[in-house]
Amino acid sequence: MTASATAGTALTTGHLEGLTEAEAARRLAAAGPNEVAARKPVQLHSRILTQLRDPLIMVLLGAVVLTLAIGDHADAIVIALVVVVNTTVGVVQEVRADYAVAALSALSAPHARVRRDGAVRDLQAAGVVPGDVLLLGEGDVVAADAELVEASALLLDESMLTGESVPVDKDAGDPLGAGTVVVRGRGAATVTATGASSALGRIAALLDDRREPTPLQHRLAALGRVLAAVTLALCALVFVLGLVRGLPPGTMAVTAIGLAVAAVPESLPAVVTLALALGARRMVARHALVRRLPAVETLGSVSVLATDKTGTLTEGRMVVQHVWTPDTAVDLTGSGYDPEGEALVAGRPADGDELAPIRELLRVTTLCNDAALRPPDPKVSDTHWTALGDPTEAALLTAAAKASCPRPAELSAALPRVEEAPFDSVRKRMTTLHSVGKDRVLVCLKGAPEAVLVPTLLTDRPDLLARARQEAARLAALGYRVLAVASGTRGEVPSPVTAAESGLALLGLVALSDPPKPHAAATLAACRAAGITPILITGDHPATAKAVASRVALFADGDEPGDRVVTGAEVAAGRVPDLTAVRVFARTDPQQKLDVIEAWRARGAVTAMTGDGVNDGPALHRADIGVAMGARGTEVARQAADLVLTDDELSTVVAAVEEGRRVYDNIRRFLVYGMAGGAAEILVMLAGPLLGLPLPLRAGQILWINLLTHGLTGVAMGAEPTAPGAMQRPPRPPDQHILGDGAWQRLLLLATAVTAAALGAGLLAHALDLAWQSVLFLALLSAQLGAVLGLRERLLTRQNPFLPLAVLFSALLAAAALYVPFLSQVLDTEALGPTGAGIGAACAPIGFLAARLVRTAFRGANPTGRSGASGLR
DSSP: OOHHHHHHHHSOOTTOOOBOHHHHHHHHHHHOOSSOOOOOOOOHHHHHHHHHTSHHHHHHHHHHHHHHHTTOHHHHHHHHHHHHHHHHHHHHHHHHHHHHHHHHGGGSOOEEEEEETTEEEEEEGGGOOTTOEEEEOTTOBOOSEEEEEEEEEEEEEOHHHHOOOSOEEEOTTOEEOTTOEEEEEEEEEEEEEOGGGSHHHHHHTTOOOOOOOOHHHHHHHHHHHHHHHHHHHHHHHHHHHHHHTTOOHHHHHHHHHHHHHHHSOTTHHHHHHHHHHHHHHHHHHTTEEESSTTHHHHHHHOOEEEEOSTTTTBOSSOEEEEEEOSSOEEEEOOOTTOSOOOEEETTEEOOHHHHHHHHHHHHHHHHSOOOEEEOOOTTSTTOOOEEESOHHHHHHHHHHHHTTOOOHHHHHHHSOEEEEEOOOTTTOEEEEEEEEETTEEEEEEEEOHHHHSSTTTBOSOHHHHHHHHHHHHHHHHTTOEEEEEEEEEESSOOSSGGGGSSSBEEEEEEEEEOOBOTTHHHHHHHHHHTTOEEEEEOSSOHHHHHHHHHHTTOSOTTOGGGOSEEEHHHHHTTOOSOGGGOSEEESOOHHHHHHHHHHHHHTTOOEEEEEOSGGGHHHHHHSSEEEEETTTOOHHHHHHOSEEETTOOTHHHHHHHHHHHHHHHHHHHHHHHHHHHHHHHHHHHHHTGGGTOSSOSOHHHHHHHHIIIIIIHHHHHTTOOOOTTGGGSOOOOTTOOTTTTTHHHHHHHHHHHHHHHHHHHHHHHHHTTSOHHHHHHHHHHHHHHHHHHHTOSSTTOSSOTHHHHHHHHHHHHHHHHHHSHHHHHHHTOOOOOHHHHHHHHTHHHHHHHHHHHHTTTTOOOOTTSSOOOOTTO
């Protein structure tokens, strides 16, 4: 029978009859189910309308109406298809992400054991009501807020609510929070609050369902407004100029609308959506699940990474790292609960004499221990040893195995336990008594140094106790949890057992911690190299927080003013004038985490917040990017997040930031290319008549050029690989225009070069008495196809073969427009001879060279002093 199954009979709960079924039903009707109000599911039509409200999509819908108005059904269908594909991809990604997060919800525990009508019942946690008597055993999740009535060595893991990594002892009268986990002992508690009134519900109430637009959405919305204004202005300008020159109104109306469509890079939404979708797919391969598609790009803008401690920077498992005895001291290597590691003295393996006192101490901690270690499941790959019971006691068992002590089962058989005094928060120590033969009892004791290193317990010399206290204080200042260990013998079992806690000999001290993950320091270094400021926000003790921050090098060079640890109480009292000057926050509650995030956002930073607990939910939701842990995270954290890490590794966030920068670079590269092409078409149409070319291009020819250059070729640009050095430059300023940092200057230069090449080819053909309009058509198209290859950051990369294939396919369709009779008739082109075709095709290398030359022009100064690696940051 499990600990949970026996909890109800092991305690004196006979007088706790609990509620009657009738009373429980009445209270359930009055208080409602014990559930946090679930977020309403987003309806399909709402998702579709959200996609269609994008300003660029609205411009495209307007273009569809215009093309239908002039009877150009083919182009209307093409543009409408772009809108449909973009909307479908966006909606499908959001729905798939929601399903994936729902699957992760299976990690929660939905059952509780209560006493009703004097009998123990197992029911769904949603059925628990105020006044119910909860029966708690090892491994149980507390189903609702409650007040503890009875307890036997009860130890709770409250990290999901408070962020505190060390389990907390609970005694009768103590409050219990919903969502906490029993790691040791047994208890009975009376429920005081359920559902939205519980601690979990109050934190969830801080979540705001409103979503603010992402940086990319802000930038594209601004661009969409500009393009809409430009479109209307061009329609009017070209139409009026044509009438002034005496051209028919019908012809000029068709031409004006064609130019308006040319001014809008209609494949931009498809490029953006495809780039985001490819980024989301790549992130899944790198263990990051994107819940909202725009979040992919926002990651590339992140300038502040706020991380919690337990399980994110640290392993989330207690480990003995240092053992001190009056004779020697050793460091223990290894990670987690795997019983593999070495005992080192000054960096070298300890010899037998040095290990003797260490083994004696760890033998006592193994006997004075109620935990167990579970080996990996041979049927499951990549599993590790796990703890059953108190994580601290499990860590002591692991340390004993590393020091080659006898197994716990062997020690228990040789020295059976005959009596015990469990750990409690008043005595702050645990004592067990073991039979060592006839009329002899071994006393094993461990506990907090302040409760053990006292003359009333120990017979050691005062100077030795002073040394031990000094060492314990030093280790505690370094962020370790310190236990003192002592032992002795008695002739008989005393009554009460606590009477044995005197006349003992000090064996030494054990220092435990939740150690940093192996790659934590490198991950934070990578953040700083990318211009991202890391900060630590935890509910843990200030000394522990500062120790972890130091060990993972969170304090960068020059951070001295911000290297102090600020507590949540100081934040709440308003004693911190500038929250953005602090790098480590400890003992914080959900509201204070929100305050820190809001302070950074008010300063203009783009924030990413990582977390796994219920207490992290509001801050995850409020940050620009909320990052939840998928394997061990709570449902509240996962639902509040934009990104869920399926491997719980902080380094995955850095990989996601790199992916976000790749996406944004590709979108900007397409904008420079697509809008330069559109501007070149407009300039040709405006300048051509002044140079003797009456109607340089017809509306159908303009739309065909747009289809080939902005269509398949433009979409293929969204799959370009990450630029070299993308993570060695600072994040772009949040208020930077999407065509900022020299992009619009490069756009104009490239447009001018393409225009000059195309007009030059047209004028030369006109002088040679060739079909100059068809030559101009081919020249303008060729120059843009050359430019798209010239804008590549990695010119000969094989990571995106779709782009050169798209260029080749577009070139074939360009030839088809000239030489296929049906297309030639529809587009009003003429078949060109070798001379005309050669003049038009010669513009391709001109466009390529122009793109290579302007690719790095007009870059702003890099704030970090490093040169930006991306051509279109």
